[in-house]
Amino acid sequence: MENRRPSIQDVARKAGFSTATVSRTLSNPNVVSETTRNAVAEAIRATGYTVNVAAQSLRRQRTCNIVALLPNLANPFFSKVVSGISKVLAAEGYSLMVADTRGSLDAQKRLLGHLDQGSADGLILLDGDIPPRHFDNAQRSRPLPPTVMACEWIDGSTLPRIGIDNEHGAALAIDHLHQKGHSRIGHLRGPQGNVLTRTREIGMRDALAQLGLSTRPEWIFAGDFSFASGAEAAQQWLSMPDAPTAIFSANDEMAIGFIGALQRAGKSVPEDVSVVGFDDIEFANHVTPRLTTIRQPRAEIGEVAAKTLLQLIDGAEIDQADRQLDIEFVPRASTSGPCKG
Amino acid sequence: MENRRPSIQDVARKAGFSTATVSRTLSNPNVVSETTRNAVAEAIRATGYTVNVAAQSLRRQRTCNIVALLPNLANPFFSKVVSGISKVLAAEGYSLMVADTRGSLDAQKRLLGHLDQGSADGLILLDGDIPPRHFDNAQRSRPLPPTVMACEWIDGSTLPRIGIDNEHGAALAIDHLHQKGHSRIGHLRGPQGNVLTRTREIGMRDALAQLGLSTRPEWIFAGDFSFASGAEAAQQWLSMPDAPTAIFSANDEMAIGFIGALQRAGKSVPEDVSVVGFDDIEFANHVTPRLTTIRQPRAEIGEVAAKTLLQLIDGAEIDQADRQLDIEFVPRASTSGPCKG
DNA sequence: TCTTAAAATGTAATCCATTGCATTTTTTCT
DNA sequence: AGAAAAAATGCAATGGATTACATTTTAAGA
Numbered sequence: 001m002e003n004r005r006p007s008i009q010d011v012a013r014k015a016g017f018s019t020a021t022v023s024r025t026l027s028n029p030n031v032v033s034e035t036t037r038n039a040v041a042e043a044i045r046a047t048g049y050t051v052n053v054a055a056q057s058l059r060r061q062r063t064c065n066i067v068a069l070l071p072n073l074a075n076p077f078f079s080k081v082v083s084g085i086s087k088v089l090a091a092e093g094y095s096l097m098v099a100d101t102r103g104s105l106d107a108q109k110r111l112l113g114h115l116d117q118g119s120a121d122g123l124i125l126l127d128g129d130i131p132p133r134h135f136d137n138a139q140r141s142r143p144l145p146p147t148v149m150a151c152e153w154i155d156g157s158t159l160p161r162i163g164i165d166n167e168h169g170a171a172l173a174i175d176h177l178h179q180k181g182h183s184r185i186g187h188l189r190g191p192q193g194n195v196l197t198r199t200r201e202i203g204m205r206d207a208l209a210q211l212g213l214s215t216r217p218e219w220i221f222a223g224d225f226s227f228a229s230g231a232e233a234a235q236q237w238l239s240m241p242d243a244p245t246a247i248f249s250a251n252d253e254m255a256i257g258f259i260g261a262l263q264r265a266g267k268s269v270p271e272d273v274s275v276v277g278f279d280d281i282e283f284a285n286h287v288t289p290r291l292t293t294i295r296q297p298r299a300e301i302g303e304v305a306a307k308t309l310l311q312l313i314d315g316a317e318i319d320q321a322d323r324q325l326d327i328e329f330v331p332r333a334s335t336s337g338p339c340k341g
Numbered sequence: 342m343e344n345r346r347p348s349i350q351d352v353a354r355k356a357g358f359s360t361a362t363v364s365r366t367l368s369n370p371n372v373v374s375e376t377t378r379n380a381v382a383e384a385i386r387a388t389g390y391t392v393n394v395a396a397q398s399l400r401r402q403r404t405c406n407i408v409a410l411l412p413n414l415a416n417p418f419f420s421k422v423v424s425g426i427s428k429v430l431a432a433e434g435y436s437l438m439v440a441d442t443r444g445s446l447d448a449q450k451r452l453l454g455h456l457d458q459g460s461a462d463g464l465i466l467l468d469g470d471i472p473p474r475h476f477d478n479a480q481r482s483r484p485l486p487p488t489v490m491a492c493e494w495i496d497g498s499t500l501p502r503i504g505i506d507n508e509h510g511a512a513l514a515i516d517h518l519h520q521k522g523h524s525r526i527g528h529l530r531g532p533q534g535n536v537l538t539r540t541r542e543i544g545m546r547d548a549l550a551q552l553g554l555s556t557r558p559e560w561i562f563a564g565d566f567s568f569a570s571g572a573e574a575a576q577q578w579l580s581m582p583d584a585p586t587a588i589f590s591a592n593d594e595m596a597i598g599f600i601g602a603l604q605r606a607g608k609s610v611p612e613d614v615s616v617v618g619f620d621d622i623e624f625a626n627h628v629t630p631r632l633t634t635i636r637q638p639r640a641e642i643g644e645v646a647a648k649t650l651l652q653l654i655d656g657a658e659i660d661q662a663d664r665q666l667d668i669e670f671v672p673r674a675s676t677s678g679p680c681k682g
Numbered sequence: 683t684c685t686t687a688a689a690a691t692g693t694a695a696t697c698c699a700t701t702g703c704a705t706t707t708t709t710t711c712t
Numbered sequence: 713a714g715a716a717a718a719a720a721t722g723c724a725a726t727g728g729a730t731t732a733c734a735t736t737t738t739a740a741g742a
Contacts, residue, residue, distance in 0.1 A: 005459065005483060007698055018722045023700055033708095033720060048482030050457040054398035055698035058727050063395060065438070074424040074640075076417040083415040086441050095460065097406070097438045100427050116391040118346065119436065141389030142346060227627045256627055263629040283624055286568045286597055288604040299415075348728055359692050364730055374690060374738095396728035399697050 006047040015043035026051065062121045066309065067097045067114045070126040071152075075225075076281055077251070077298065078126060081151060084302025085124060092310055094121070101127045116142055122309045125159070128152030128195045135159065146312040150305035152195055160318045162305040164327045166196055169294040170203025170248065171210075172329040173276040176292070177246045178211050181337040182274060186219030186244030188233050188254045200250045200278065219244045223254045230257025237273070238265055245273060245338035252277035252284045252293055259287070259334065270336035280330055289333035297325050347388040356384035367392070403462045407650065408438045408455045411467040412493075416566075417622055418592070418639065419467060422492060425643025426465060433651055435462075442468045457483055463650045466500070469493030469536045476500065487653040491646035493536055501659045503646040505668045507537055510635040511544025511589065512551075513670040514617040517633070518587045519552050522678040523615060527560030527585030529574050529595045541591045541619065560585045564595045571598025578614070579606055586614060586679035593618035593625045593634055600628065600675065611677040621671055630674035638666050 012019040017036060025032050025040040032040075043049075057063040066089055070078045086096050097120065112134055114120055122145055125135075132154050133139045135147065149161040177185055187204055190197030201220075208214055218240070221233035230253065237243050237258075249255035255277035259269045269275055269289055277284055280295035304325065312318060353360040358377060366373050366381040373381070384390075398404040407430055411419045427437050438461060453475055455461055463486055466476075473495050474480045476488065490502040518526050528545055531538030542561075549555055559581070562574035571594065578584050578599075590596035596618035600610045610616055610630055618625055621636035645666065653659060 008700095009698080019699075020701075020723080021721055024721085027700080031720075036720080048457075050454070050459075050483075052399070052698055053460045054395050054404060055727090056700080057395035058393070058399050058729095059698080059700045061727075072424070073427055074417075074421040076415070076420065079417065079420040080415040082439075083413070083441065086414055086439065090440065095438050095455075096440070097436050098423075098427065099431065099437070100424065113391070114436075118391075119394045142391075227623060231627070256624075260627040260629050260631075264631075282568060283597070286572065286601040287628055288601050290601075290605075349730095350728080360729075361693080361731075362691055365691085368730080372690075377690080393728050396697090397730080399699095400728080400730045402697070 005052070006049045007052065008049070010047050011040065011043045011049045014047055015039045063119060064094050065097055065120045066094050066122050066124060066306070067099060067120040068124045068126060069099055069101050069114075069130070071100070071102050071129065073098060073100050076283070077253075077279055078151075080281075080298040081126065081302040081305075084299035085150075085306045086302075087299075088303045088306035088310070094310070101130060115140075115144060118145075120145065122146040122313050123148075124305050124309055125149045125154075126151050128154050129193065130154065132157060146309060148305050148309045148312065150301055155195065158321065160308055160312070160321050160323070162301055162308060162323045162325070164296050164301075165324045166199035167203030167206065169278060169296075169327050170200045171207035172294055172327070173248045173278070174204055174207035174211070176329060176331065177248065177274060177276060177335065178213070180246075180274065180335055182246040183213055184219070184244045184338070185213065185215055185246045185248060186221065186237075187215060188221045188223050188230060188247055188249035188258060190250040190254075191224040192222075197250055204248055215244075221247075223250065225251050225253060227253050227257035227260075230254030230259075231261035234258045234261035234265070238262070238267070243273070246275070246335070247273060248276050248278075250278055252279045252281045252291060255291055255293070255334070256283065256287055259289075259291075269334050274335040274338070276335060280328075284330075285332070292332045292335040293330050295328040295330050297327070300325055346393070347390045348393065349390070351388050352381065352384045352390045355388055356380045404460060405435050406438055406461045407435050407463050407465060407647070408440060408461040409465045409467060410440055410442050410455075410471070412441070412443050412470065414439060414441050417624075418594075418620055419492075421622075421639040422467065422643040422646075425640035426491075426647045427643075428640075429644045429647035429651070435651070442471060456481075456485060459486075461486065463654050464488040465646050465650055466490045466495075467492050469495050470534065471495065473498060487650060489646050489650045489653065491642055496536065499662065501649055501653070501662050501664070503642055503649060503664045503666070505637050505642075506665045507540035508544030508547065510619060510637075510668050511541045512548035513635055513668070514589045514619070515545055515548035515552070517670060517672065517676065518589065518615060518617060519554070521587075521615065521676055523587040524554055525560070525585045525587070525679070526554070526556055527562065527578075527588045528556060529562045529564050529571060529588055529590035529599060531591040531595075532565040533563075538591055545589055556585075562588075564591065566592050566594060568594050568598035568601075571595030571600075572602035575599045575602035575606070579603070579608070584614070587616070587676070588614060589617050589619075591619055593620045593622045593632060596632055596634070596675075597624060597628055600630075600632075610675050615676040615679070617676060621669075625671075626673070633673045633676040634671050636669040636671050638668070641666055 008019045008022050012022045022040050025037055029037055068085060089096050135157055137143050147159050149159050151163050153161045223229035255275050259275055277291045277293035280293045284291035284293050349360045349363050353363045363381050366378055370378055430437050476498055478484050488500050490500050492504050494502045564570040596616050600616055618632045618634035621634045625632040625634050
């Protein structure tokens with residue numbers, strides 16, 4: 001009672017050919033005769049053979065696995081990007097392995113092991129907060145596998161990256177608020193040190209300057225991209241004698257947390273304060289008031305990142321090291337002129 | 342200029358030992374002498390060696406990969422479950438591969454290939470809508486790898502499953518509405534054919550019956566777990582002469598979509614209609630009104646599923662084929678007595 | 683010190699598919 | 713029909729790590 005999985009040997013024996021021929025039938029059918037092709041197909045059916053991917057990877061020196069490193073799997077922003085990645089990879093016969101970078105230190109270490117172990121043919125990096133030395137070939141004992149960054153990026157790195165023009169996005173938000181008549185504009189920041197936090201804030205300040213406006217230090221609220229941090233900012237806003245009439249939030253979740261907390265305190269949006277978010281997560285279109293925001297093509301970012309990586313793996317040169325996809329300003333109901341209420 | 346990655350041979354040569362000893366040093370350090378251990382460690386450092394996982398998998402006949410099949414990666418409900426899975430697996434040295442089951446037919450097929458190819462040591466199934474024949478050993482050419490189901494499940498299958506008592510959850514919602522004084526209670530259903538849809542609806546009907554109540558066919562709104570379908574249901578509700586005063590929604594997203602659409606139509610919740618959701622996704626606590634719902638321990642479901650699978654892989658017998666984790670009723674602001682407004 | 687057990691290490695087979703090269707078979711052309 | 717070219721197939725090495733079994737070294741016991 002043989003109970004191991006059938007190997008290519010079993011198929012070869014049953015079909016009456018060598019393993020070489022069976023292998024060729026599978027990977028390059030048109031070099032074998034039709035008769036053989038049929039015989040092999042039949043033997044495969046009879047044995048229930050499927051290729052052993054470990055052996056295949058070992059011999060071919062590639063795994064057809066791609067690793068995506070992301071800060072937080074549970075975050076709906078990323079999950080849609082990953083969904084786009086997954087779609088493209090699946091279509092090309094690659095499998096996607098995902099790994100949270102924010103786990104225990106131990107997990108973090110094991111994860112970085114993927115960079116060395118040859119467990120993946122390539123890497124998609126969605127977290128800009130990983131120590132850059134891991135990605136600098138000069139400091140590595142072994143060259144980095146093909147890698148692209150998406151959404152976030154590591155400063156100073158020359159890895160290709162796919163994302164959007166965050167400063168432009170911020171400018172769209174500010175211009176809109178200005179057009180609505182606001183001049184007292186505050187900002188709900190992302191986490192310290194994050195590249196998105198930085199560029200969105202810079203974009204905001206530049207846009208304000210362009211319009212001859214400026215913000216005030218106390219109008220910049222600390223946040224970390226979470227609902228809760230938006231709600232905390234709302235408390236500060238409420239206690240402020242001289243609060244801004246409009247807020248540009250570095251992402252939608254904080255904007256929604258902010259609005260929710262204000263509403264619970266008896267304020268209304270946009271009557272008491274206008275709010276613009278960033279990302280256009282699905283939820284933004286279903287809260288009340290519907291959130292004015294900047295749309296990022298999340299699934300597309302994932303798709304383009306995956307395609308770029310596959311090109312890189314195939315040895316192509318990437319012409320555009322910093323590919324910026326189009327964003328869109330989405331006016332909805334969370335903004336109006338100041339002092340309407 | 343040798344440019345291939347260092348293998349265990351290179352380490353062995355440099356350390357002056359056989360590959361067997363190097364291998365043992367790595368996988369079972371206490372069977373080699375301390376001197377050797379140090380020499381090997383030094384050689385590893387010098388060469389920059391890391392194990393080749395393909396070769397290791399081939400020889401050991403296991404990959405340390407786990408595949409999770411889920412209907413939709415972009416769904417925030419699942420992403421938190423996956424996050425829990427990922428956490429446990431990472432801690433045990435396993436990698437997680439994720440695959441959307443709802444892609445092209447081609448993708449679907451390739452995905453099911455994971456069941457055969459030995460590309461994974463085990464499988465976590467989060468989608469109850471995969472044709473059962475793929476999971477029935479009697480109909481398969483090869484026995485299924487160790488598999489557990491989480492959240493959803495396949496009817497009639499004997500695979501171990503980790504989830505919650507959905508009927509009980511529904512009953513909690515109904516009891517609450519009844520206590521608030523509602524007797525005209527409607528339901529926002531999940532997608533047709535889904536096991537969660539079915540059990541939650543049954544739970545609702547049973548609970549109503551228990552209370553001597555019943556619902557009406559027109560009070561059962563079709564849905565598919567999306568925001569949009571909740572919003573559509575709201576339109577129907579608005580046009581209804583004899584609408585229910587309370588709605589139990591099969592998940593939070595539909596509940597939120599429903600509430601948002603009502604608010605845009607000038608109605609308010611809970612004054613015009615009370616709403617109870619299901620799941621307690623993070624959003625639920627940040628919308629206005631904050632959503633009364635049934636909390637599922639999403640991360641914990643993922644963790645328990647992963648642990649159970651690892652036990653199964655280690656050959657343990659699973660005593661509880663249907664493990665139900667505790668749920669919690671979370672009263673918030675979207676429910677009140679009827680006709681308050 | 684000699685014997686025996688225990689510890690440490692080495693040898694070589696094994697896991698399975700792929701592929702360069704050699705060989706055989708078939709086709710084509712004169 | 714015979715020679716040359718093309719197509720089909722086979723042989724055997726290869727990828728890298730693991731491990732049963734054999735052998736050597738060290739430690740323990742008498």
